Amino acid sequence: NAGVTQTPKFQVLKTGQSMTLQCAQDMNHNSMYWYRQDPGMGLRLIYYSASEGTTDKGEVPNGYNVSRLNKREFSLRLESAAPSQTSVYFCASSERAGGEDFGEGSWLTVV
Amino acid sequence: GENVEQHPSTLSVQEGDSAVIKCTYSDSASNYFPWYKQELGKRPQLIIDIRSNVGEKKDQRIAVTLNKTAKHFSLHITETQPEDSAVYFCAARTRNNNDMRFGAGTRLTVKP
Numbered sequence: 001n002a003g004v005t006q007t008p009k010f011q012v013l014k015t016g017q018s019m020t021l022q023c024a025q026d027m028n029h030n031s032m033y034w035y036r037q038d039p040g041m042g043l044r045l046i047y048y049s050a051s052e053g054t055t056d057k058g059e060v061p062n063g064y065n066v067s068r069l070n071k072r073e074f075s076l077r078l079e080s081a082a083p084s085q086t087s088v089y090f091c092a093s094s095e096r097a098g099g100e101d102f103g104e105g106s107w108l109t110v111v
Numbered sequence: 112g113e114n115v116e117q118h119p120s121t122l123s124v125q126e127g128d129s130a131v132i133k134c135t136y137s138d139s140a141s142n143y144f145p146w147y148k149q150e151l152g153k154r155p156q157l158i159i160d161i162r163s164n165v166g167e168k169k170d171q172r173i174a175v176t177l178n179k180t181a182k183h184f185s186l187h188i189t190e191t192q193p194e195d196s197a198v199y200f201c202a203a204r205t206r207n208n209n210d211m212r213f214g215a216g217t218r219l220t221v222k223p
Contacts, residue, residue, distance in 0.1 A: 031209050042117075042200055043155065043213040050209045058210060059112070090154065099145040099157040100211065 002026055006091045006103035013081045013110045021076040021106050023091030029101070031094050032074035033058075034066060036087040037105075043090065049074055081110045113138040115203050117214025124191055125222050132217045134201035135183040141203040144177060144184045149198045149216075158199075159186070191221045 045058030049068040092100040142163040147155035
């Protein structure tokens with residue numbers, strides 16, 4: 001049981017480049033989330049998906065898009081990366097009524 | 112939307128002492144309140160949670176209390192140990208959606 005796995009773990013992008021962060025969970029959870037974590041600001045929700053086929057904006061969605069590919073997979077895309085998107089990104093999943101299981105994080109630097 | 116505030120931002124205690132971290136929330140529809148522990152460079156991990164129909168919950172050295180009227184909840188760690196040193200986050204989720212909001216975190220240091 002791998003839990004939540006996300007790739008890549010580290011990535012350096014140039015301003016304007018695009019990339020997709022991949023996330024998969026094997027716990028049969030309905031809900032999946034993407035957060036970013038910046039120093040001193042805790043975790044901020046970018047997008048979430050309450051169930052397969054649905055996605056909703058969170059607190060800081062600008063500059064990002066998501067795809068809930070199936071029940072297991074939820075990807076985050078940066079279409080045109082900006083230095084302000086330098087952050088640690090965490091994917092998570094949960095049952096609706098429970099706490100979230102987090103992936104190990106993806107460290108993204110935009111230069 | 113929901114707004115969660117967390118205090119203090121840093122907390123230093125002697126080994127064996129108790130530590131208390133407090134959070135307030137703004138949305139009275141919030142009904143689920145988890146606490147996470149995050150060690151340096153690692154993922155946040157759920158350590159305890161409480162729902163709005165309960166006032167207190169305890170798990171060994173960790174307890175959480177909830178005051179719905181005042182819209183605040185607290186994490187209590189007793190008999191602290193150096194391995195309790197980490198950043199702790201509170202969070203709140205409302206009944207009608209899956210939008211979890213986190214506090215800014217408390218860096219707890221337990222001195223041996």
